Amino acid sequence: MAGPHKIIRITTVPISLKVLLRKQLRFMSQYFEVVGVSSPGSILQEVAEQEGVRTEAVNMTRAITPIQDLKAIWSLYRLFRKEKPTIVHTHTPKAGLLGMIAGRLARVPIRIHTVAGLPLMEARGKKRILLEKVEQLTYAAATAIYPNSGNLSTFILANRFCAPSKVKVLGNGSSNGIDTTFFQPSPALHETADRLRESLKIAAGDFVFVFIGRLVRDKGIEELVSAFAEIKKKHQAVRLLLVGPFEPDLDPISPATEKMIREDERITLVGFQQDVRPYYMISHALAFPSYREGFPNVPMQAGCFGLPAIVTDINGCNEIIQDGRNGIIIPAKNVDRLREAMTMMLENVELYLQMKKHARPMIVDRYEQQHLWNLILKEYQEQIQHVS
Numbered sequence: 001m002a003g004p005h006k007i008i009r010i011t012t013v014p015i016s017l018k019v020l021l022r023k024q025l026r027f028m029s030q031y032f033e034v035v036g037v038s039s040p041g042s043i044l045q046e047v048a049e050q051e052g053v054r055t056e057a058v059n060m061t062r063a064i065t066p067i068q069d070l071k072a073i074w075s076l077y078r079l080f081r082k083e084k085p086t087i088v089h090t091h092t093p094k095a096g097l098l099g100m101i102a103g104r105l106a107r108v109p110i111r112i113h114t115v116a117g118l119p120l121m122e123a124r125g126k127k128r129i130l131l132e133k134v135e136q137l138t139y140a141a142a143t144a145i146y147p148n149s150g151n152l153s154t155f156i157l158a159n160r161f162c163a164p165s166k167v168k169v170l171g172n173g174s175s176n177g178i179d180t181t182f183f184q185p186s187p188a189l190h191e192t193a194d195r196l197r198e199s200l201k202i203a204a205g206d207f208v209f210v211f212i213g214r215l216v217r218d219k220g221i222e223e224l225v226s227a228f229a230e231i232k233k234k235h236q237a238v239r240l241l242l243v244g245p246f247e248p249d250l251d252p253i254s255p256a257t258e259k260m261i262r263e264d265e266r267i268t269l270v271g272f273q274q275d276v277r278p279y280y281m282i283s284h285a286l287a288f289p290s291y292r293e294g295f296p297n298v299p300m301q302a303g304c305f306g307l308p309a310i311v312t313d314i315n316g317c318n319e320i321i322q323d324g325r326n327g328i329i330i331p332a333k334n335v336d337r338l339r340e341a342m343t344m345m346l347e348n349v350e351l352y353l354q355m356k357k358h359a360r361p362m363i364v365d366r367y368e369q370q371h372l373w374n375l376i377l378k379e380y381q382e383q384i385q386h387v388s
Helices: 015-019 024-028 042-050 068-081 093-105 123-139 152-158 185-199 222-232 257-264 277-282 297-304 335-347 350-369 369-387
Strands: 007-008 033-038 054-057 087-091 109-116 144-145 209-214 238-243 267-270 285-287 309-312 325-328
Touching: 007 024, 007 093, 015 033, 015 042, 015 350, 024 033, 024 042, 024 369, 033 042, 033 068, 042 054, 087 093, 087 152, 087 369, 093 109, 093 369, 109 123, 109 325, 109 369, 144 152, 144 369, 185 277, 209 277, 209 297, 209 335, 222 238, 222 257, 222 285, 222 335, 257 267, 257 277, 285 297, 285 335, 297 309, 297 350, 309 335, 325 335, 325 350
Parallel strands: 007 033, 007 087, 033 054, 087 109, 109 144, 209 238, 209 285, 238 267, 285 309, 309 325
Antiparallel strands: none
């Protein structure tokens, strides 16, 4: 039964509440009254039904929009004054900025922001300076900062965005852990995967590299498509499976790369998928050459299905993957090294099978979801006790 304290959890867009924090709000509602807040839309109503919590809509944008942002701060301030939460906990950069400022203005006693990636890492010049100021303002308004990886914590402290006393990484990292019972093979999934493989015309002998995520430049899609174009010249039985949407308005890939994706018969584009598990089931390795991440779910999900992963040497990825043990770590923005890693997966069968053997146990042992939820719950309870 929920206790007397209220927690408001905020993300900029509702898909983050629905997917990134899946089931966590329902778990927390056993101990607190939980309210989910995000931008309006049908997905926010789905969150209410999925998590069994009340939701409230506040218009927020992911882009830099000063007028809309001020309106959102005012809306959040009014909501906090009305709801009187003990804790406001934000995720995603814009929700963090707006929620922490509004929370401080409304005198919410505990204001937590989870950092799950920093866009400023790929920014330059004036944009970089602006984004650094935004982070500093967010952290100044917060009472606690939870980076979801050790390397991200190091970056924050090295750049002196806030006092070290505010910063803490819970467990081994991640914002929500991984539901290892949900992300595992089953007889029903095998049947679904068999039908999917047939519908996508993937032959039994094809080696499938899968990418899951937004098809944008900073996910390394340009490099991935270029590397695959070289690999397929030597290897006939290889496929690239892309699961995710194009985003033409935010960091789009080049028209030439998009044309290659749409026209290459050995690249299969399926768009956004509500359930990605069958796509892991028909794949052999994850190719995830992102430029920046916080603590990505995709390599953990892939590992649960026994897929070795090729990832870049960036925050989160280089903690989930141990080079040569459950995957291969390469430099970001390096087509040649990506091609070499993909070739190694294809040609070094002994290494591939060894990494495949370690893939699932290394995720289960370090990132089981229930353990992380209990750590977050403990943090909430200790902070409430501290301010009481």
